[in-house]
Amino acid sequence: MSHGDESRALTYVELDMDRCQEVYGVAPCAAALGTTGTAKCFNTRPNCQDPDNYNPAPFTYRFAVATDYLPADIPCIPNIDSVNTAPTKLNPGKDIGQRESITITFRDHPYHDIGIDKYAQERISGAAFDDPADAYDPMDRGTFWGRWRNRNRYYLGRKLRLKQGHVGQSLSEMETRHYVIETVQGPSDDGVFRITAKDSIKLVDRERAQAPQASPGELKNAIGSGDAVTEIELTNAVISDYPTSGRVRVNEEVFEYTGTTDLTASNEIRLDGVTRADLNTVAGDHDAGDAAQEVLSYEGVRASDIVTDLLTNYTLVDPSEIDTTKWNAEDDEFIGRLYTGHVTEPTGVGKLLNELSEQCGFYIWSDVTVPVIRFRAIRTPGTTGEDVTDDNMVGRAPTPKEQPDKRVSQVWVFFGRRNPTLELDEGDSFRSVAITVDGAAGGNDEYGQPAIKKVFARWIDPFNKPAALDVGDRILQRFRDPPRAFEFAKEYFDPNLKAGDLFNFTSRVIQGADGLPDTRRSIVLSFEREQGRTRVEAEEFNYTPPPDPGEKLVIIDSDTFDFNLREQFDQIYPNVEFGDNVRLLIEAGVVAGASASGNIAVDIGGWPSGVNITVENKGRIQGAGGDGGSGGADGEDGGTALFTRYAITLDNNEIWAGGGGGGSATASNDDNQFVSAPGGGGAGTDFGEGGDAIFSNVDDAEDGTATSGGAGSTHDFPAAGMTAEGGDGGGIAQAGQNGSVSGTTSSETIGSGGAAGAAIDGDSFVTYSVTGDIQGSQVN
């Protein structure tokens, strides 16, 4: 290396374009002059004369910024006029930021095509033509870029590399930034040709990057709201248009299905094993021809795995740029939660990634120098990294820019979407809201007014309130005091700062109260090498993670039914192991009930040994009431409130067993006259329903309520001399009454009242820290 070489900058651009590896007219290529064409091809697809044997492989063009010191051992065409980048700009904690793009301006010029066109010499000699008189010298006809555009019109998505270094470095030693070609322009009449390329994540912004993809199928037949449906036939669809099992959305209803069948008619398939009104949607009326859109569902999945799936299956991102193992490790260590979301219509992948970034607390960016897509959780910024000071910044110290628009003092996170077809940006679409407030930040002593940030969380399910609270904490940590932004320059060849890097910024322009420079922990939002220097955009990175709670919390913050702690835990936490502390919190005023008397209100579920489970019940756990009998049938038993076969510690407010349903009664006499009265529903959540009368002149029995049983009905038939009375439903933790008959009868069917449910089934597994109000039996 000669003196000063290390300061002589070199800039190269490489394009990997498809070029056929075969030779014109040589097997397997069946092209022939005078038969398939009058001139030999250029080994690219647009001019191929034997497409069946087109056999492409990447062919690399290398260009350079013209300078007299270009190294002789790096072949290139020095026709680059300028390179302009719009660098990646991170937006940690808010969204996936701005992706990187690059525009390269080339000069157009004559060119000999040697090394590019396999038959360049034959075009001069005439051997490349059916009529040798057509011979020409490529140097004398057209221009490099004019011909390139014609031969390489399928440039979209092809690889482009920007290499920047200095004399004395080999190409492999230079910094390389990787992109994919988005578009080209030119050549213009004044000899300018431009190529625009993007980083790979930019591909998520493309209009076609939608998840799920639009589904083509339409209902073959109308479906009424009351129709029982077990299969759905679709027209205008083939079997590959839909997953083998999953969900489809038709209008505002979601159907789940378990299989697909390819029908004999062309473009018709059938969805089998269909369940209507899935995901809390409502069965509706649907017409033939209504669209059946695939639903993309993630249930209890790591954020990093959702991102991986979106990028690899719904964009053109190269999967090799995703290190799933590394992403999962970062996710498990610093996020440690699972997420659930359903996307019922084609939605931009960029929008979904922005939502995930904010709701799950991570940011991703394309490190075009590797290339790799990086995934990083919002986490403590640490202390290591470059020290940027007034001594090593190039040029003037930056002017810190206040960003008041980023300030947040309250975060309202709406979560637990009622059903996935509802509008995403309306609070009414969600069951719950987690509000995190920094009162001081909005108070008169500080900023003087609240700044409210609303998050409508598609990805946080109803029992994942801790995740919703995390979102609030995280945003407040980052933006309670809005970070100041600043731009500065570093040396052109500074290798130490890249997008996403954390560093220490010390300058006289950011001072402490005593006037000394106040070192600020900061993050590189973007960087680019331009005009002989490295330009850096950065901002303060304020984040102190909340203290580790030492437990994995599951919260029921709104009324729910049939809750299984283990199943829900597995929807929101990636793992459980020996020594973990798991706490179920049922908030005050909330009732955890059961949807049917045979169901359990709260089932602790199965756990590995060594897990410490606490149930903190500040609301009520209540079994379902049994339904009243009808037509002489017994009333149903009341339901169980809390079931466990695993040791738990219970801090209790109310646990109530379900009341039994009242028995019904039926009788007849010798004249073949009948009486029949249904029993009342038992108390519970959900309450037991009163039995239905079988005679139109007899009232149905009353439903139970959460706190009382419903009255049984009476069938008095004076002319027949008989009366039937349905039993009353049992109150809280009470058995239902038996049905009864009076008068002269020849035959009687008396239904028994249902037994009360158990308050706690598994009492021996329970250690009571606060016993509270337990109504009902405690059994094992």
Next chain:
Amino acid sequence: MSVIINPSFVVSPSKYVGVNSPTILWDDKVRDATASADEAASGKPVTLLQKPLTAPGERWAGTSTAEQHVEFDFGGDVTFSAVGIAAHTLGDTETTVKVQHSDDGNSWTDATSGVIPDDKNEAILFLFGEVTKRYVRLKLTPTSGPPEIGVVYVGPVLQVQHSIYQGHMPVTLGRNANRISQVSSNGHYLGTVVTSEWYSFTADLSHLDAAWYRANMEPFVRAALSRPFFWAWRPGQYSNEVGLAWLTSPAKPQNTGPGNLMSVALEMRAFVGPLGG
């Protein structure tokens, strides 16, 4: 040692012209010749020598350090007195170059020769006595690697009527650079980055006989609109100051004085080679 003048070289028959007159090789015969070489590396055919491109990758290359030849068949007799070579690695490969010519392609006569000094990959202009031949070849004897050559010109030279004495920037010294010196916020020098370098200069040629200009300069400046040329501003005195030059704007001569004389300014850029090899 970029201009190699054989004793047989004869200056133009003019009372003014001398060996230090600006010497231009522009009427290249190589482009229309048939080129061949004993060796050619993959992707670096000998035909690249016929395209006056200087970039790395636009060069013919041998494959060994064996003695080898690059030959041009003009298809008939042509008259020439110079061979220009640019964009090469003959210095790096310490190659001895001998220019030979022939009537039949079998029997060769030396025109002139030279050993290119180590690391000196500057443009070379061989000047020798004018001959009319069908064949020319370069006999190359490398010692430290296969040679590469980007540009070869063969042709007669144009010698300007008068030498240049003052107010001229020699081709190899007309350095230009885009550069940025970096100073820290606190005033410390942090280094300088050079983003590109090139050579440019202007030759003011004056007191040219008007008839001579029309007969000799005008064909040159017309061809130079689209083709580079070899330029040696004072070959006898400054033999290492030669480059492959091209006009950056069309030459526009003016009549000067009462004596039917003309002057013209040639604004040029040049590839001289030592930086890029």
